[in-house]
Amino acid sequence: MKPMILLLGLFLLGMTPNAWAVTDAQDIATTIRLRGYECGGDAVTNIRESTDASGTRTILATCPNGKRYRIVVSPEGRVSVQPAR
Amino acid sequence: MTQTTLRLLPLLAAALLLPAGNPPALAAASAAASAAVQSPNGQQAQAATTAKPSDAKTVKSTETKPAPQFDMDTLIERLKQTQAIGVLTKLVLRSDVTDLINEVKLYKKTKGSTRQLERIKAHFNGLLLKVLALLNDDPRLAQDIQSARDNLWQHLMEVKA
Numbered sequence: 001m002k003p004m005i006l007l008l009g010l011f012l013l014g015m016t017p018n019a020w021a022v023t024d025a026q027d028i029a030t031t032i033r034l035r036g037y038e039c040g041g042d043a044v045t046n047i048r049e050s051t052d053a054s055g056t057r058t059i060l061a062t063c064p065n066g067k068r069y070r071i072v073v074s075p076e077g078r079v080s081v082q083p084a085r
Numbered sequence: 086m087t088q089t090t091l092r093l094l095p096l097l098a099a100a101l102l103l104p105a106g107n108p109p110a111l112a113a114a115s116a117a118a119s120a121a122v123q124s125p126n127g128q129q130a131q132a133a134t135t136a137k138p139s140d141a142k143t144v145k146s147t148e149t150k151p152a153p154q155f156d157m158d159t160l161i162e163r164l165k166q167t168q169a170i171g172v173l174t175k176l177v178l179r180s181d182v183t184d185l186i187n188e189v190k191l192y193k194k195t196k197g198s199t200r201q202l203e204r205i206k207a208h209f210n211g212l213l214l215k216v217l218a219l220l221n222d223d224p225r226l227a228q229d230i231q232s233a234r235d236n237l238w239q240h241l242m243e244v245k246a
Contacts, residue, residue, distance in 0.1 A: 022169065022174075022222075023171075027172060034174065034177050
């Protein structure tokens with residue numbers, strides 16, 4: 001019985017996502033704060049994402065403090081953050 | 086089988102898998118790493134003093150162990166794989182590391198001053214602090230990076246102009 005429970009447990013462990021995996025909303029909020037902007041919380045909301053023809057990715061998100069930011073990821077992987085209007 | 090039983094099974098399996106002495110070891114490692122994140126200026130000894138008395142035995146045994154071999158590639162791979170830091174944040178950190186490497190290259194190329202080297206060291210410490218703070222949910226990796234601080238600095242200084 002014990003080995004069966006163990007095997008079943010291992011199987012379920014493999015299926016269980018890591019509890020501490022960062023969400024996109026948290027990732028964006030961290031990026032904003034790392035670039036020196038205030039966000040007022042750990043996760044953003046109202047995320048809009050677009051990619052242009054050159055491969056530049058633009059993310060618009062709203063922080064818990066109400067400020068909206070534009071995060072631009074260049075094709076080379078450079079990340080810049082600007083307050084959005 | 087009820088849902089509660091299903092939820093408990095992974096925990097049970099984890100408990101069965103861990104050797105008897107391991108939970109305190111994990112707790113001590115986690116405590117030491119948390120302390121390292123809060124005070125990343127090489128004050129790990131304090132973590133040992135603040136650990137619970139029940140962990141004292143484990144802490145002592147880890148103190149006698151030789152320091153793990155520094156492996157830059159493994160450390161980088163673990164940083165890439167960790168889920169404690171998001172993809173965007175990893176890109177930001179990569180940009181910061183690239184900037185730091187460029188600073189070192191410039192310093193070596195121009196045979197810069199001691200002041201310039203101090204500035205590079207401050208940037209390095211700041212970046213390490215950022216990484217350690219971000220690894221709050223992956224204390225083992227945070228601890229390993231903290232332990233490898235000197236090696237990382239040496240590695241950075243070996244960058245050719």
